[in-house]
Every structure is written in C-alpha cells, then in structure tokens.
Amino acid sequence: MNPAIADLAGYCHPQPHYFNNRARINHLIDRYLSIHILNERFADLPHQFEHPQPRPWQPIHWNAIHPQQIVGIRPELFLLVISGAAEIEAPIRSYSHESWCYLRSFHAPMARFMGGEIGEHHQAAMPGVWEKEERQHRPAFSKIYQQLTGKKLVMLPNSVADYCPSTDPWTDMQNHVMARIATEWSAASTYLWLLAHATGELQRAIAQPLQDEVNHLAKFWGFSRWAFGTAFSRQVCQCFGSLLPLLLHHSRERTVNQGLHQEVRLLTDLPLVLELGFTFASVIAKLHTWDQELCLPYLTAVLGEPLYPSRELELV
Ligand SMILES: [Fe+2]
Ligand SMILES: [Fe+2]
Structure with missing residues (x-):
C-alpha cells in the first residue's frame, strides 16, 4: 500500500464509492475491535476496580485539523454527525450519577468505576474512571x-432520564446496564464511521474517543455476560430495545430546540444511512464472535463467581 494514501482506515481513495467506504469500516473494525483488544479491555476491569486510571490519550495537534481531511462525504453531513456526537456526550455527571444509583447495592466496584465516590450528603467526592474518560x-x-x-x-441542551427506581431494583439495574451498553455500541459505531470518512490529524483525533468507547463497550458487555448470564441474542434485543428510546429522546430534544430539519437531512441521505447501518451491524457481528469466547470459566477467572446465582438464591 502506498504510505502517502494509507491512513488508519487503510487505503484512502481520493473519490471513494460505497464499497470503498465499507472496506475502510472493515479495516477499522479489525484495527480497533479485534478479539485481542476486546479481551484485553475486559480483563483490565478488576485492575481498574483496584487501581482506577483513565486510558491515556495520544497527543492531538489540533491546529493540523482542516476540512480537506473529510473524505467521501459532504462536509455538512460530517459536521452534523460531529455536532450530534458532542451534544449526546453531556451531561456526563448526571449520566454517571444515574449509573451509581442503579449499581451501588449490587456491585460497589462497578458503581465506583462509573459513578465514582459519593459523599455522605450525596455529593460527588471523586469522579469514576468512566466519567473521567467520557x-x-x-x-x-x-x-x-x-x-x-x-x-x-452552538450546543443544544441534552437531558438525562434520571434515576427512576421501581419495586424490582435487580431488573432496574439490568435494564440500566443494557442501556449503557446500547449507548457505548452507538458511540463506538458512530465514531468508527466518522473515522472511515476522515484522514490525517482529523482521523487521529477521533481515534481517541473511539478507543475509549471500545474500552467501555468491552468492559460493560463482559460485565453484563458475567452478571446476568443472558444469551447473546437476548442481550442484543435488550440493547436494541434501549437504544430506540434513547435516540427518540435525543431526537425529540433536538426537534423541540431546532425543528426536525437536521434529522431529516441525515435520514434522507441513503448512502449515509446504509453505511451507518452497516457499521452498527458490523460492530455487533464482531461482538458475537467475541461473545463465543466468554464462557463461564473465563468470566469467573476475570471477575469471580457470577452475580446471577446469588440473585437466584435470594429469590428461593
Ligand atoms: Fe463518550
Ligand atoms: Fe463511552
């Protein structure tokens, strides 16, 4: 491959068509979501419980980013996806506190990893690793x-559903973890797609949040398989079921604040919709391959005895 036209997504075609873009997406999945990386990111979880440390970023040369580094997509569409990504990433303090509330009585180390240390009067004493990265x-x-x-x-406001406990905290916690996996899946897929349409310093910059999202996705997916023992297909259905209300919530807020105009522009671009669908599906296909390695002895070796048998004992 000519190094002058090679980047993090492989060959950077000057005028790519749909199948060139798909090849770049596949290349990025092999690079950033390999089975080795997913295993390594998940196996790092117990170490993070003991010695929390955010994932370090490679330095970014912000001034070297310019519009000519957008590849194979109309810049206005690329920018719409970038602004949507920025909006949905906040307010992170509310997201992390919500996670802490759902997890604290079932798995204190995971509650701390996501929501940090909470003081006596419910004030945040120390943010968790997840929050620091996000x-x-x-x-x-x-x-x-x-x-x-x-x-x-110009950022549009984004709100969080907040902690809404029912009479079944176990199911609340399970639903919450599925919702978090869905958001990580969505973020990882969207940033991967952005990376396929970028080159140079722009691509290197987006690769940093992408690697954080892959890190979270691997950790939460593995934790969920260990905690609940849910079959792959059921877990995907539950995640998908969580993703739809989330996208609708975000879309509704944008509609209230700015009208439907922008969403319509995105959804009427057929190649973009096809490519995004392909990226989301390819990420799930990779998780399926990895999931087959997540047998009980391996999960137990990483995180100890699974959470769900004790839950079943509780119910007896
Ligand atoms: Fe994020
Ligand atoms: Fe994330």
Whole structure:
C-alpha cells in the first residue's frame, strides 16, 4: 500500500464509492475491535476496580485539523454527525450519577468505576474512571468542529432520564446496564464511521474517543455476560430495545430546540444511512464472535463467581 494514501482506515481513495467506504469500516473494525483488544479491555476491569486510571490519550495537534481531511462525504453531513456526537456526550455527571444509583447495592466496584465516590450528603467526592474518560469527549468534538468550520459549536441542551427506581431494583439495574451498553455500541459505531470518512490529524483525533468507547463497550458487555448470564441474542434485543428510546429522546430534544430539519437531512441521505447501518451491524457481528469466547470459566477467572446465582438464591 502506498504510505502517502494509507491512513488508519487503510487505503484512502481520493473519490471513494460505497464499497470503498465499507472496506475502510472493515479495516477499522479489525484495527480497533479485534478479539485481542476486546479481551484485553475486559480483563483490565478488576485492575481498574483496584487501581482506577483513565486510558491515556495520544497527543492531538489540533491546529493540523482542516476540512480537506473529510473524505467521501459532504462536509455538512460530517459536521452534523460531529455536532450530534458532542451534544449526546453531556451531561456526563448526571449520566454517571444515574449509573451509581442503579449499581451501588449490587456491585460497589462497578458503581465506583462509573459513578465514582459519593459523599455522605450525596455529593460527588471523586469522579469514576468512566466519567473521567467520557468528560473529555464533548470538548474534543467541539474543538474538532471549531477547527473544521472556524466557528464555535452552538450546543443544544441534552437531558438525562434520571434515576427512576421501581419495586424490582435487580431488573432496574439490568435494564440500566443494557442501556449503557446500547449507548457505548452507538458511540463506538458512530465514531468508527466518522473515522472511515476522515484522514490525517482529523482521523487521529477521533481515534481517541473511539478507543475509549471500545474500552467501555468491552468492559460493560463482559460485565453484563458475567452478571446476568443472558444469551447473546437476548442481550442484543435488550440493547436494541434501549437504544430506540434513547435516540427518540435525543431526537425529540433536538426537534423541540431546532425543528426536525437536521434529522431529516441525515435520514434522507441513503448512502449515509446504509453505511451507518452497516457499521452498527458490523460492530455487533464482531461482538458475537467475541461473545463465543466468554464462557463461564473465563468470566469467573476475570471477575469471580457470577452475580446471577446469588440473585437466584435470594429469590428461593
Ligand atoms: Fe463518550
Ligand atoms: Fe463511552
């Protein structure tokens, strides 16, 4: 491959068509979601419980980002996806506190990993690793937007559903973990698609939040398989069921704040919709391959005795 036209997604065609873009998406999945990476990210979870440490970022040369680094897509559509990504990444404190509330009575280390240390009066004493990693994403996408357009990104407000306990906290916690997996799946797939349509420093910049999202996806997916023992197909259905209300919630807020205009522009671009669908499906296909390695002895070796038998004992 000519190094002058090779980037993180493989061959960077000057005028790519749909199948060139698919080849780039496949290349990125092999690069950033290999079975080795997924195993390594999941197996890192117990270490993070004991010695929490955010994933370090490679340095980004923000001034080297420019609009000519957008590849094979109309810049306005690329920018719409970037601004949507920046909006949905916040408010991270509310997201992480919600996770802490659902998890704290079932798995304190995971509650701490996501929601941090909470003081006596419910104030945040120390943010969790997940929050520390996530809170870098919105500023990164805002900076990218500003570099590409020369304008500050006007952010639309985004709200969080909040902690809504029912009379069955176990099911609440399970539903919550599925919702978190769905958002990580969505973020990882969207950033992977952005990476396929970028090159140079723009691509290197988006690769940083992408690797965080893959890290979260592997950790939450593995944790969920260990905690609930749910079959792959059921877990995918539950995640998909969580993703739809989330997208509708976000879309409704954008509609209230700005009208349907932008969503319609995205959804009427058929190649874009096909490519995004292909990316989401390819990420799930990779998780399916990995999932076959997540047998009980392996999960137990990483996280100890699974959570669900004790739950079943509780119910006897
Ligand atoms: Fe994120
Ligand atoms: Fe994430």
